[in-house]
Amino acid sequence: MKTPIAYFLIVSAALFTIGTIGVMVRRNALVMFMSIELQLNGVNLALVAFSRMHGDLTGQVITFFSLVVAAAEVVVGLAIIVNVFRRRRSTNVDDLSLLKW
C-alpha cells in the first residue's frame, strides 16, 4: 500500500512555509540562508513525490539539478557571508542596505 501523495505534499508545504517565514522574519544572514535551503528542499520533496505518483523520472532528475544548483549557491553565498562578516563584524542583513538609491 502506497503512502498517499497528500502526506508528502503536506510535509513539503510545511517545509516551504517554515522556510519562507524564516527568510521573512530573521535578520541573520546565515539563518536566512538555512531557511532558503528549507524552501528548496520543500520543493525538492514535492518534485520527487509527484514523480513517484506519475511514474515519471523527470521530476527526480530535476531534483538532482536543483541539488547541484543549491550546492553551488551555498558555496558562493557562504563565501559572501564570510567576507561580509570579516569586513563589517555583522551578519545582520538590515545593515547591508548599501545597494539602494
Next chain:
Amino acid sequence: MLRYIWLVPALPLAGFVVNLFAGRRLGRAAGWLASTLMVASLGVAVSIGAELLSRPAGDRVAVQHLFDWIQVGTFRANVDLRVDPLSLTMILVVTAVGSLIHVYSIGYMHDDPRYGRFFAYMNLFCFFMLTLVLAENLLVLYVGWEGVGLCSYLLIGFWFERPSAASAAKKAFVTTRIGDTFMLVGIALVFLRLGSLDFSVVLSPSIAAVQPSGVFTVIALLLFAGAIGKSAQVPLHVWLPDAMEGPTPVSALIHAATMVTAGVYLVVRTHVFFEISGIALAVVIVVGLVTALYAGLCALGQDDIKRVLAYSTISQLGFMFLAAGMRAYAAAMFMLVAHAAYKALLFLSAGSVMHGLHGETDMTRMGGLRRAMPWTAVVMGIGALSLAGVYGFAGYFAKDQILTIASESGRVVGYVLGVLGAFLSVLYIGRLVFLTFFGEPRSDAAREAHESPAVMLGPLVVLAIGAVGLGLLEINIETGRLAVFLGSVLGAFESGAAGPAEAVLVVVSQLLVVGGLAIAWIVYGSGRVDWLALRMRLAGPKRFLKGGMYVDDVYSTALVAPGEAGSAFLAYVFDTDAVDGAVNGVGSLFQRLARTGRRLQTGLVRTYALAFLIGALVLFVYVGSRS
C-alpha cells in the same frame, strides 16, 4: 583642323589645373602662362574659323564626339562639341576678349597676394564659357552655364576679406540660381516632350509638328527665365551692379563681354522654340525693352564709375533681347560682338583709371584725368563714342540696326522706347567721360594720378580698334557679313518696309547722340553749370535712381524679410521649443520617473524577498484560477 575643336576649351582647362596646383610657385609666370594658353586657344579658334569659312555655306557644321556621358534607358547625353557659325562667333569673342583681358590682368593684378589663383579662376571661367557655347546638347550647355556661374561667384568674391564682396558674390550666385532652376525644368521638359536634348534633333524646324505650340511656349519661357537670371534682365538684374565688387578685369570679362551674354546666346541658339511659340518672342521683347529703359535711367544716378557701366551693360543686354525678340538674331549677335569689344574696353579703361587713382571709384572725386592719363582718356573716349552710337563706330551699327528693324517691322512703341533707351545711354556715358576726364581734379588722388603700364594699355588699344572697326562686319542686317555668315544657322531675315526711310532714322539717331553729348557736356564738362548744386536740388530723384529704383529694397522687404523671419521662427521657436522640447521632454520624463521609481530599491534583502513572495502568490492564484 576641325579635329582639334576640343583644344579650344582644353587649353584654358590645362591652365586652370596648372595654376591651381602650382600657381603660388610660378609667381609672376602664372599670368603669362594663363594668357599664353588663352592666346593659343584663340589661335585654334581662328584656324577653325578659317576652315569653316572655306567650306560652302550649307556645310558649315561640325560635331565632334568626345565621349559618352549619360545613357539611361532612352535618355542619352553625350559630350559632343558643335562648331557652326553661331558657336564660332561666340568662341572667337570669348577667346579674343578673354586673351586681351588676361594680358591686362597681368598688370592690373600685379600686387595681389592671390595672383596665381586669380588666373586659375579666369582660365576655369573661359573653359566653362567655351563649353557652354560649344555644347551640342542642352545638358552640356547647362554644365557650362552653371560652371560660369560658379566662376562668377568665385571671382566676384575674390577679395572675400571685404564683407561687401563676399555678400555680393553670394547675391549673384543665389539670384542667378533662381533663373537656372527654371531653366533646368525647361531642359527636363525638352527631353520629356521632344525625346532628346541634342540640338541637331530638337532644333530642326520639323520639330513643331511633334507637340502643340503651348508646350513650346512653356519650354521657351522656362529657358528664357534662365537667360533673365544670367543676363541680369528685369526682374533678376539686382546682382549685376553689386557684382562690381570683383576685380575690374572680372567685370570686363564676365559681367560685360561674355557670361552675361550667355542668355542672349541661349535665346538665339534655341530660337526655334521661341518662333514656334510666338508668345515667347513677345515676352522677350517686353523684358528687353523694360530692362533697357530701366537700367539706362538707373545708370544716370550712379556715382561709382563701375556701377554706371554695370547698369549700362544691363541696358545694352536689353537691346540684344529686343533684337532677338524681333527675330533679328543676327542683329542680336552683332550687338553682342560689338558690345563685348566696347564694353570690355570701357571696363578696362575704368580699371586703368582706378589703378591710377589707387582704387578710387567715385566719379565725384575724379576730374581732369585727361592730362595725367592721356592714353586711357583716348581709348575710353573711343569706347564711349562707340557705346553712344556715333556714326561709323561699331556701336552705331549695332544699335541703329536694332532700332531700324523695330521701325521697319512696324513696332512704333518699340522703336520710340528703344530710341529713348539709346538717348539715355548717350547721356550716362557722356556724364561718365566728362566727370572723369574733364574739369578740374576734385581730390588729391585725382591730382596725383599716373598712367597705367604698357601691359594694361596694349589690350586697351586693341579693343579700341575693335570698338571702331567691328562695324565693318555688319553694315546691314540683310547683306552684312556676320548676318550672311550666321544665316545658315539662323535663317535669313526679312525686314519689313514700315515706318520712315532709313536715312531719316539715321538723322534722328545722330541728332539724339549729338544732343545727348551736348547736354552732358554743358552740365558736367563745361564748368558752366554747378552740377554739385544741381544734385543737391534733385536729391530725391537722384537717390531713387542711385538705389536702382528701390528694387533691392522691395526684394528685401517682400522676400528677404519674410524669409529671415521664417528662418528665425524655425531656428529660435520651432527648433528650440518643438524639436529640442520633444527631445528634452522625453529625457526629463524619464528622469522624473526614475526619481520616483528608484525609491523601490530599499537595499533591504527582506523587502525583496517579500516582493518575490507576493509575486509568487499572485502567479499562483492566477494560474490556479485559470485551470
